[in-house]
Amino acid sequence: MSANGQVGTQLKAVAERRASQAMRRWRPANYRHYVITALIVVLCGLIGSVTHALKLTEANIVMIFLAGVAFVAVRFGQGPAIFAAVFGVLVFDYFFVAPFMSFAPSDAQYFVTFGVMLGYGLLVSTLASRLHNQLHASQEQEHRTSQLYTMTRELSTLSGSHNLLQTASRLLGDIFAGEVFMFYREADGTLQILDREAMQAAEQAADPSAVQWVLENNRSAGLGTDRHATATALFVPMIGSLRTVGIVGIQPQDPACFDDPENVRMLETCASLIALSIERDQLFVEAQQAQVLVQTEQLRNSLLSAVSHDLRTPLATIAVTASSLLENPGESNSATKEEIVQTVVDESRRAARQVDNLLGMARLNAGAVVLHRDWEVLEELVGVALSRLRRELTGRTVQVRIPDNFPLLWVAGDLFEHVLVNLLENVIRYTPADSGVAISATTSGAASQIVVADQGPGLPAGSESKVFDKFFRAGTVVADGQRGIGLGLAICRAIIDAHGGRISAENQPGGGAAFTIELPRANESPESDQVNHVQ
């Protein structure tokens, strides 16, 4: 199924040209070779004349010419070898066969010598050229292998389709010495060209129909093939294991480049390589997305269960108590009635605060919260938080200890108030109704600390850091305590984090839990000196 299998027709189309082109590549017609050949033959003649002077037989002289022809055949190939054989026989006949310095009719017998010499030259030159071609081919092969290796290595380190295509485009440009067009196939099947500027060039290089044809038929087209052969670029599909991820087009500077099927094959191999890299990348991304999806799903499930339980409970209570009031209008005494109404009010306020928290968390998660920071007076923020929970806090002693010289806080007032409300609500939920709560503030070095401490049972051992996790709920709940969604403290942490501060929880030595907010002192709170001045 590989792309290589689909070039059959193209292979035939260029097969005849192959041999001659291969020859031409390593043995260009060069008149200098013929001159050198002639000189070699002359040299052979000179050596022959020395041998002749030593009264050696003609066979030895022929051997010398034969050696010359062999040398020429190995060095310069067929043409010069033939030339050497012909010229050699003529020289031999003219100088070394009686009558000397002339061609005689009896010389016909030297046709045998000539024939052997010619055949020998051709044989040697053919063998030599085959050897040469093999050497060249293996060098070429090695070169391609190293190019493919480079491409594999570079692509394997990258992620993101766009990056992959860009790098591949650069590498292909180097390999084929030409213009590269990358078409990426979107999930919906439409083609996107990688580089917008390349668009025009690509349209010139190929009528878009060539690209469309490639996309439809999943086969190469354009330059060097028999389809859309008028195009100046070759377009090859990038076929992965699952689908065709795109099309690569090359417009080589040398239009004959793709006459060599090796080059076509190389391009197709590269295209497969790119396709597989992109697929690998996409699978990786999909795997990551799947993981995120699973986590989101888990979060959604716990949210749903929290909402369905903790939001429906107060609503159910409201519905039941209110309908009892409606159904028995005259029956219940005023004390019971008041109790019922009180329940409705408390439960609805509780539900409203839980909705506040859910919305707050959703906003914080969506990153939609902007910190409108201002210089705020802590006392004021505490006052607002306490007044919001005045009803819930009745029966508890609330102690607020803020030093008069406590600096202004560089915080978003509404969000900080939310933190205080949530911390206080936590106290209300998890400590006995008559126990106290203390809010205190101190400064040390570069940080301001605000502590909300209660006199309840404290946190379960080991849960000190977990209480700030979403949907965490302490296992121990006071007898009549209300359970929350488990978002309150998570919101506190998100808000304090956004302020660059820290929130932590611990059990106090004397009993009860303490939540500490630590905020970095903002630079030069502008009027802190004036607080003192005003007093």
Add this chain to the structure above:
Amino acid sequence: MSNAPTPPLAPLVMIVEDEGPMRRFLRSFLSGSGYRLQEAASGAAALQLAAEKAPDITLLDLGLPDMDGQDVLIKLRSWLKTPIVVLSVRDQDTQKITALDHGADDYLIKPFSTGELLARIRVALRHAAEQRSGVESSVFESADLKVDLAARRVFVRQTEVHLTPIEFKLLSILVHHCGRVLTHQHLLQEVWGPKRSQSPQHLRVFMAGLRRKIEPDPAQPKYLVTEQGVGYRLAME
């Protein structure tokens, strides 16, 4: 709830609210408290009704189906002199500030308590009456706090406290508008004048100082109530 206004004619309250249950509740509660009522379920209806009936006070819900509550407010305010109290769900502070800037006299966050609603209506009606008659009491008293504007003296539990000129100015402005929320911007301009550009923290610092002088527990203020993100209100009993 007992001291509802008495005849000759009870004040006419216009309720602009699209939600049926809330309208039903306001109707039964306010008519029970002795007010006359007109109801509008949309912005367009409200504008028409206001022109026909000239209400003494308007309760305007900001979340209306046909037009933005703020637009209704602007259109009403362009000719209507009587108080407008805005009702809204707990939301961004900017909404409240915008409403006050557009001429709302006060705002209430849903859910509100009925006592709170009646108090706000009374405050708004009284301020309107004072403005019409031009008569204003120069002595303010609430629980243990007594402010004598004419004599420029302030007492807490019959003990005089000494305020700096700016603190007194701040307090006197709040007294003038007692029970109503005043935005940071409004207070800054009243105290320091429109030309001086002071930032809200300036105000917060002076307010903190003022609280320490007149509040028994500054962190749980009885008089100088913070409206988070909007401004301050001098609470009445």
